[in-house]
Every structure is written in C-alpha cells, then in structure tokens.
Amino acid sequence: MADPKGFLTTSREEWPRRPAEERIRDWDEVYVPGGLLPIVGAQADRCMDCGIPFCHEACPLGNLIPDWNDLVARSDWRAASERLHATNNFPEFTGRLCPAPCEAGCVLAINQPAVTIKNVECAIADRAWEEGFTPPQPPDRLSGKTVAVIGSGPAGLAAAQQLSRAGHTVVVFERDDRIGGLLRYGIPAFKMEKRHLERRIGQMRAEGTKFRTSTVAGRDVGAAELRGRYDAVVIATGATAWRELDVPGRKLAGIHQAMEYLPLANRVCEGDLEHSPLSAEGKHVVIVGGGDTGADCLGTAVRERAASVTQLDIYAQPGADRDEDVEPWPVYPRLYRLSAAHEEARDLGSAPAADADARLFAASTLRFTGDDDGHVRSLHLVGVDAGRRPLPGTERSLPADLVLLALGFSGPGRDDGLVAGLGLELEPRGTIARDREFATGAPGVFAAGDAARGQSLVVWAIAEGRAVAAAVDRHLSGGHTRLPAPVGPYDRPMRV
Template identity: 85%
Template sequence: MADPKGFLTTPRREWPRRPVGERVRDWDEVCVPGALLPLVGAQADRCMDCGVPFCHEACPLGNLIPEWNDLVAREDWRAAAERLHATNNFPEFTGRLCPAPCEAGCVLAINQPAVTIKNVECAIADRAWEEGFAGPSPPERLSDRTVAVIGSGPTGLAAAQQLTRAGHTVAVYERDDRIGGLMRYGIPAFKMEKRHLERRIGQMRAEGTKFRTSTAVGRDVDAAALRARYDAVVVSTGATAWRELDVPGRELTGVHQAMEYLPLANRVCEGDLEASPLSAAGRDVVIVGGGDTGADCLGTAVREGAASVTQLDIYDRPGAERDEEAEPWPTYPKLYRLSPAHEEAGVLRTAPEAARDCDARLFAASTLRLTGDAEGRVRALHLAGVDAERRVRPGTERVLPAGLVLLALGFSGPDRQDGLVAGLGLELEPRGTIARDAGFATNVPGVFAAGDAARGQSLIVWAIAEGRAVAAAVDRYLSGGTTCLPAPVGPYDRPMTA
C-alpha cells in the first residue's frame, strides 16, 4: 500500500458530474471530462491492501483491485493497465456501467465510505487507451478450429476476444446493424458514449475476430446449418424476452416497452434518425419499473423534453444506510441511490406534483389500469400504493397524466420467436433461460450458452465473467480437455447474499 494512512486522512471523492442544466441539453457523458485523473491517485491511496480483500469476492471477474490501486497511487499506469486487463476485457465499460458490487465488499466500507474502485478502474482504462497500452493482441499461431458466437453484447464480445486470442477463428453474429447489443442500442450515450465501444471493436478486428451484422440466426441464417459449419457455437443472445404489464388498457396507443423506446433514441444519436418516432417531447411520461432500465428511460425522456416524467417502483423506498440484519457487509445492499437521471429529474422538477418529493420516483406503487381517449391513445395511468406483499392499500389510488407509458419490467430469457432456440433444438429451464451443465454446455453437442440468455438478467460484470468462462469451456472442448484460459465463474455461481 502506497500510503498506510491514506484511508484515515483522505476522504472519498467521486468523479464530479457536469451541471444538470448543461448536461440535459446534450447526450454526452454526465461526468466532467478530464476531472477524474486529478482525483484517482489520492483515492487509490485509500485502499488498505487488505490481507483478505473481499472486493475480489464481490466482483465476479476477480479483479485484482488492491494491486492496481497501489500501482495507480504510485503512478505506474502501464503496470496498472496490465493488471486490470488480466481479469477484465472491457474495463472502460464496467467502469461506467457497473453498479460496483466491489465497493459494497470493500473492507473500508464496514464503517467508512468505500474506496472509489469504479472510478479508479475507469481512469486506468482510459489512460491505457491514451498511452497506447491497449493495443491489439493477436494470437501467435492459429488453430484449425472455428467458433460462431451468436450475440455481440458483453458476454459475446468477451468470449469472442478470449477465443480469438487463443488462436481460434471466431465469427460474431449480430442481428442488429451494429455491434454491441444492449451497450449499443439499450444503454444511452449519456451513460457511455459509443466511441468506447467502437474502440474495442476496432481492437478485436485487428486481432482477427470477424463480425457479421444484420444477421439473425434462426431467421436470416438457418441455425442448424450454422452449427454444422462451425466446430463450436456460443449462444450469448442476452435476455431479450421482455416482461409484460397485464392490466386493462395495455393495448392503448402510446404504451411501449423500454426496449422499443431506448433503441430509437440511440439511433438518433447515431445519426440514423432526425427524431425518434416515440419521442417524449411535450408528453407526460410514466415509466413502470424502478430499475436501471427505467432510469435510462427517465434520463432519455428528460433530454427529449418531456412535459413531465414519473417512475413507478413497486418496492418501498430503501433506506440510506445498510440494514446490517438483512443485508450485512459484504453483500450488495439495496439503498436509496440518486442516479444522474434521478438527480436531473429532481433538479428540473419534471415530475407531476405527486412525485416531486421523490426525484420523479413513486415507491410502493402498483399500476391498476390505463385509460385513454376516444381515439384509443393513452391519457392516464391509475395506480395505488402497495404493502410489502404487493397488496393494494385501500384509499391510496391516484391518477397520473400519461401520454407515453414505458414498461421497464425486466426480461425473462432469450427471445423464442426468432427461431434460434428451436432451430438448434435447445432445452430451456422452467424460467425460460437456456439449460446448460456445469461446463456451460447445452443439450446439443458443441453448443454452449452464456450470459443473460442462460443466467437470466444480470449485471455487466457477470456478463463479461461468463464470456471469459465460456471461452475457457469452449477452448477445452476444442483442444481435447485442456485450456490456459481463465474461468472466473461457473454457471451456478451467484452473487453473495445473506
């Protein structure tokens, strides 16, 4: 540890955000450009270099956090970048998008604010690109084996990069017109600008990975024929089967899934559209669902100029402090957190009066029905307060104006309508995810499944960890039983819980 007293003398300071009034007028990332590097050296010095670093266990990637904290404190950026990339293919993604379970597991977090691990990670990744430490790493020799990776989200990209670097010939199939999966068309640019994604794709191309866009396996390409062409197939399509809202009025015009709304806003940023056909501009927006996808819709609606925005969360408002009985350290606690989107909504007062005291969120709120006008367009959402068992509390019904209702209720598994699952003959778990064994193998020989398609909806760090682990399983299968690739997680591993 560079400074044995750093955690005693230095307070936690996070990457500052741009003023709300400035950032809601554009789609750039919310944090102040260039303001992170002056902070991270002292913040990395707060790391205690624990004998048993629980941040390792809290992160499914097994990131070597105390090591690269110490190297950053000593300003050895090249070595820090090497240690960071040893366990994580895409740290600039996780440094921006991950909710940082590692910080919840930080030993310092027992009685003080945790080390800003996520900020340090992002600083190392960005510095690695600036200094040229993140160049392509093509294999020294090629095997005669071929692999098809279906899906180009973080799981598919991590698996493809690991297998390419192991010497196999890898082709990534993506049904959209650009690579990236949810990172491309689901995550708004104000959370992660797409230049970071393009940079990694360029690195992967230089290493030898092939990309096939606008190709839906099961629809544009026969799934069984694709399996016959390759020595192995990795299914990493993500969990794209969205959950529905089963209430009267769901059929009204103006009620859309979040993943119908967010891709259009991202396409405007990509220059494909002048304006989104589902733009929130001038409309009263209600978002049903209190998770990250709902917050992404909130930030997007604010930038599009919504007349008002309200987000409904069926759970009670969490407390500001960890509940040591229910969620003891080092588990990831459910706390009241103010995301940039919620901060923007609170400052701008974009919610109706009913939600203004809660930064546009209404907690413990359940949708009862939607009502519309004579033309069948949604005009109001009727809701009520609920208890911990989600039972409606009498006398709590209220009505919110709604010209656009966005459903952000999560995802249940892979899409079963595109022909991929049926075409390959894959077995499914009762909850709708792809069944697999302890080695990531499905019931079809040579076909492996990883990421949200098999695990269920999860965090980006779990997606990348699964991509690295399934790559090890595929390499072992292709080489006849051995591999040098790391496998940070198993198919049945789960986050720490009490």
C-alpha cells in the same frame, strides 16, 4: 499500500458530474471531462490492501483491485493497466456501467465510505487507451478451429475476444446493423459514449475476430448451417424476452416497452434518425419499473424535453444506510441511490408528483385509461405494502401520454427459431439450460450471459463470456485450456 493512513486522512470523492442544466442539453457522458484524474490517485490511496480483500469476492471477474489501486497511487499506469486487463476485457464498460458490487464488499465500507473502485477502474482504462497500453493481441498461430458467437453484447464480445486470442477463428453474428447489442442500442450515450465500444471493436478486428451484422441466427443463417460450418457455437443473445404488464388498458396506443423506446433514441444519436417516432417531447411520461432500465428511460425522456416524467417503483423507498440485520456487509445492499438521471429529474423538477427525485415508491399500476382515439391519457395506481398488497384509500392517477414498461426480462427471445432449431432445452424461468461446462444439450453448442443466467449485470456478462471461452477452448483443444474461467454457470452474487 502506498499510504498506510490514506483511508484515515482522505475522504471519498467521486468523479464530478456536469451541472444537470448543462448535460441535459446534449447526449455526452454526464461527467466533467478530465475531472477524474486530478483526484483518482488520492482515492486509490484509500485502499487498505486488506489481507482478505472481499472486493475480489464481490466482483465475479475477480479483479485484482488492491493491486491496481496501489499502482495508480504510485502513478504506474502501465502496470495498473496490465493488472486490470488481466481479468477484464472491457474495463471502460464496467467502469461506467457496473453498479460496483466490489465497493459494497470493500472492507473499508464496514464503517466508512468505500474506496471509489469503479472510478479508479475507469481512470486506468481511459489512460491505457490514451497511452497506447492496449494494443491488439493477435494469436501467434491459428488452431484451425472455428467458432460462431451469436450476439455481440458484453458476454458475446468477451467470449469472442478470448477465443480469438487463443487462436480460434471466431465469427460474431449480430441481428442489428451495428455491433454492440445492449451496449449499442440499450445503453444511452450519456451513460457510455459509443466511441468506447468502437475502440474495442477495432481492437478485436485487428486480432482477427470477424463480425457479421444484420444477420439473424436461426433465420438468415439456420441452426443446421451453424452446426455444420463451425466446430463450436456460443449462444450469447442476451435476455430479450421482456416482461409484460397485464392490466386493463394495456392495449392502448402510447404504451411501449423500454426496449422499444431506448433503441430509437440511440439511433437518433447515431445519426440514423432525425427524430425518434417515440419521442417524449412535450408528453407526460410514466415509467413503470424502478431499475436501471427505467432510469435510462428517465434520463432519455428528460433530454427529449418531456412535459413531465415519473418513475414507479413497486418497492418501498430504501434508506440511505445499510440495514446490517437484513443485508449485512459484504452483500450488495438496497439503498437509496441517486443516479445521474434521478439527479437531473430532481434538480429540474421533472416529476412534480414524485415522492423523491422522479420516483413514486411502493406504487403498483392498476389500469390505464385513454381518449376516444384509443390513446393512453392516464395511469391509475395504488400504494402497496411490503407484500405488494394494495393499501385502501391510496388510489390515484397520473397524466400519461407515453408509458414505458421497464419490468425486466425473462430469457432469450424465441421468435428467430434459434432455440428450437438447435433443440435447446429451457429452464422453467425461460433461460437456456446448460451443464457445468456451459454446454447445452446440443453437441458443440454452449450458452453464456443473460440468455442462460437470466437478467444480470454487465460485469457478470463479461465474466460469463470469459468463462464460456475457457469451456469452448477446452472442448476444441482436447480437454485443456490456458484461458481463465472466473465464474461457473451456477455461481451467484453474494446474497443473504
């Protein structure tokens, strides 16, 4: 460790955000440009270089966190980049999008604010691109084997990059018109500007990875063709089967799934549309669902100048401090966290009916009512206890011209015929069944990411992509591989 007393003398300081009034006028990332580098060295110096670093265990990638913290503290950015990229293909993605379970597992977090691991990671990744530390890594020779990767989200891209670098010829199939999957059309630009994605795609092209966009696997290219043309197939389509809300009035116009709403806003940012057909401008918006997708809808609606926007969370408002009896260190605790979108809604008064920032906690939707034209106008809700049982006398209604359902996902979509065409078995919860080698019941077909694990974090998707690449390489190479496999298909985050 560079400074043995760093954690005692330096307070935690995070990458500052731009003022809410400024950042809601654009779609740029919320952080102050250049605001991280002046503070990140001292923040990295807070790392205690623990003998047993639980941040490793909390991170499914097994990131070498104390190593690159020490190197950043010493301003050795090239070596820090090498350590970081040794375990993570896309640290600029995780440094912006991951909720940082590594910080929950930081030993310093037992009784102090954790090291800003996520910020240090992002600083290394950005500096690596600026200094040219991340050149393409094409293989020395080709194996003669071919792999089809279905889906270009973080799991698919990680698998494709690892397999291309191992010498296999990889083709990535993407149903949308641009590569990136959820990273492209699900994540708003204010959380991650798409230039970061474009940079990695360019690197992968230079390494030999081929991309086919606007191609629906199972329909435009059939299951039989995939198995006939490629030596292995990796299914990394994500979990796109969204959960529904079965309450009276659901069929009214103006009620949409979050993933119907967010891609249109992203297409406006891409220049495909001048104005989103589902824009929240001038509307009273209610978001049903308290997770990250709901927060993404919140930040998007605020930027679209919604008249008001409220987010419903069925859970009670959590506290600011970890409850050691319920969620002891080092598990990732449920805490009251203020995302950039919630901060914006709070500062701008976007949700006058909310308990805190834009959220109504312990709230369950009862029904929707609409006008004579069949358009939603009100959402009726009730307060609930910890068992989600309605509390008498807590019914109320909110004005609602646009309702967005952000209730999560249950598994891969099945409308394209890919699952049926390949003869894949599904788990009871709707995900693709696989064995300990990530292999499905169909010979040569593997599954990774949310399609098989279920809805999870970007860091788990990348870890699964790296692990399935090792399994595929072993399958193609006769039982051996030099690719790392950071997780197994049955591994799960640390929980109580």
